[in-house]
Every structure is written in C-alpha cells, then in structure tokens.
Amino acid sequence: MTPTNWPCPNVGGLVQEYALTFDAARNHRLLIVPALFDEGNRLRRLTVEVMRRLDARGIDSFLPDLPGCNESLQPLERQEAASWLSAMTSAARHFGATHVLGIRGGCLFTPAGLPTWHYAPVKAAAIMRQMLRARLLSAREAGREENRDALAKAALAQGIELAGYRLDAAFYRQFELMAPDAAATVVAQDCIGGAGLWLRAEPDEDSAQADALAALMANGIAA
Template sequence: MTPATWPCPLPAGGAAREYALVFDRGRQHRLLIVPALFDESNRLRRFTVEVMRRLDGAGIDCFLADLPGCNESLQPLERQDTTDWTDAATAAACHFKATYALGIRGGCLFTPTGLPVWHYAPVKAASILRQMLRARILAAREAGREETRELLAETAVVSGIELSGYRLGADFFRHFEKMAPASRAATIAQEAVGGSGLWMRAEPGEDSAQADALAAILIAGIAP
C-alpha cells in the first residue's frame, strides 16, 4: 500500500494534485474506488482499506482516490460542485488506467461512466443530506437554538451551509440534493456482505468478515 498523487482537473482549467492510497503492481485488473462521503468516509475508511488489502492479495490493483475538497485534498470543499466530483472520478480512473470502479455509499453518486461499476450500499444524496441536517438541528437544539429543516434548506440553496463540519456551497447543495445512484451499476446490498453496515456506527469500526465478503464478491466479478 503506497500513497500516490494524481492530476485532478480544476473547474477553471489546469489541474491540482490529489491524493490516493494505492496498491499498484501494474497488474491487468485495476479497480478505482470512490469513497463514501463526509462523515461516512471516516467511518468506512479502515473497512475500505481492509477490502483493498484483500483485493491486492487476489492480484487486483486498487486505487482509493480523494475527491477534491475531501480527506487530504487542499481544495476548498465549499467551492466544489457535483460536476467537479464526477470529473475528478473520471480523471482518476483515466490516470490509474482503471478497468473497474467501485462506489461506496455516497461515492456511488460519482462513479465514472464507461467502466463496469459496482455500488456497495448505495444511498441517495437526499438521504445523506437529511441525516446531516438532522444532526445540525439536534446540535443546535442542544445549544438552545431552534433551527428548522425548511429554513436551513432555503439558506443552503442561496448561500451554502455547514453540516457536521462540512462547508457545502450553494451550487453543490442544489445539484447534490437531486442526485441518485445510476442504475447501470451492479448493486451490492449490505445483506450480501452480512452484518450491519459500518457507516451507521457512532465510531469508526472494522469487521474482517464483512471485508472478506465484500472482497470475495468483487474478486468473483473481476477475476473469476
């Protein structure tokens, strides 16, 4: 497992280096992974890397790329739009010469086209936002402030909003809230992996049986 960088297109032209965690031995089968988003990305990162270790062991190269504005990225999150993330995932797939792609949870909204794609426990953007808005309302209430979902959403589409520490721009919010995972992907439901999804854990966790199961599904699809 090594850190790598790749050229990610900037909206105004040019490119910035973004980070990726890679297992790259120049092998034939190459899987790009679009990580889960926001809070869920932290909770699922270790699980994701555990799946990558198993893929590596089975002879599959894999690449976990940061979306601009996320994880180690130096780009401001609030300046990202949804098209920037789609472009980023496409550029990462091209740079790493991916032959397959896997989206995890919210990452399924940004998996590149033109490759065989799996979606693990895909989620609609509206569901992600609903939970983040609820967390903000709960935190405000605890601090003695009343906020309503309607008012927050109205503000968000005009001037952007900070949810769970993530500063989302107005354009992003408007475009993101309508997004749903594309149906062309092969969906891997949590039931196929067993146990309960680690994204719902209050603290980041890991589960080797689930990592084994998800890796096995991918390996069977890539290198039967």
C-alpha cells in the same frame, strides 16, 4: 500500499490530489470512489482492508481523495458536484481503471463506461436529510432552535455548513438531485453480512465484512 499524487481537474485548473494505491501494474485495476463526509471516515478502514485483500488476489486498486476531502488541499466550499464527477472520471483514466466500486454516497460519482459495482448505494437527498437532522439535533442541544425548511432554503441560496462540512450553494443544488446509476451492480449490505459500519458512532472495522466484500468484488472482476 503506496500513497501517491494524481493530476486532478478542479476549479481554476489542474491540481495534485492524494490517493492510496495497491499498484503492481496488473491487468485488473479497480477504482474505488469512497463514501462521503462522516460516512467516509467510518468506512475508511473497511475500504483499505478490502484493498489489501484484493491485492492478495492479484487485483490492483486505487482510492483517490475527492477534492476538498481527506488530504486534499482544495477548499471544500469551492467544489461542485460536477467537479467531483469530473475528478473521479479523471482518476479512472489516470490509473487505467478497468472496473469501479462506489461505496455509499460515492456511488453518486462513479465514472461511466466501466463495469461498476455500488456497495449500499444511497441517494443524495437521503444524505442531505441525515446531515440536516444532525445539525438540528446539535442546535437543539446547544439551546438554539433551527428549522429544517429554513435551513434547506438558505442552503440553496447561499450554501450551508453541515457536520463541519461547508457546502457551496451550487454544490447543494446539484447534489441533492443526484441518484446512483441504476445500471450498476448493487451490493446490498445483506450480501456482506452484519450491520453497515456507517451506522456506528465511531470509525470501526469488521474483518468478516472486508473478507466478504473483497471476495464478491474479486469474483465479479474475474468473471
């Protein structure tokens, strides 16, 4: 596993972003678009373990950061949904991807034109509902009363902070309408076994799930 930088188009020009890679210049090269926000943290270990298993099966893989997330130095509040899609399209070109895997919310940003799998895809509206619900619960525990409709209206006008993530109004407007590409091959959780790790309170791992997802991807790529 090698951390590397890659040139990413972003607001104001080209920037350097971070990626984890298993790259031995092999013929099969899988771009992985990570899960978003807190789900990305919960699924990071699973994602990397899948990459290790694919490497053992002779498949290169690449896990780039979305601008504004993880190790990125770009401000999240300056991002737009369109810029994330442009970033992943650029990453696919840069790494010479032959196949793509989106994970959960990352399925919304898988670039077009390559064989694509979506692991437990989710609509953007569902992600926003979950994050709004978490904010309402946090406010209630702190003795504040907030209203879902008022928060959503404010988000559309001036942006919003949810679960520690500051989202611009333009991002919110673009993002909440997004849905995964219906043409992708869907990998449902019951194909992997067990409950989704994004449902756990803290980041965790499951070697059986990593084995199952890696095997499914390797078989699909080789087909």
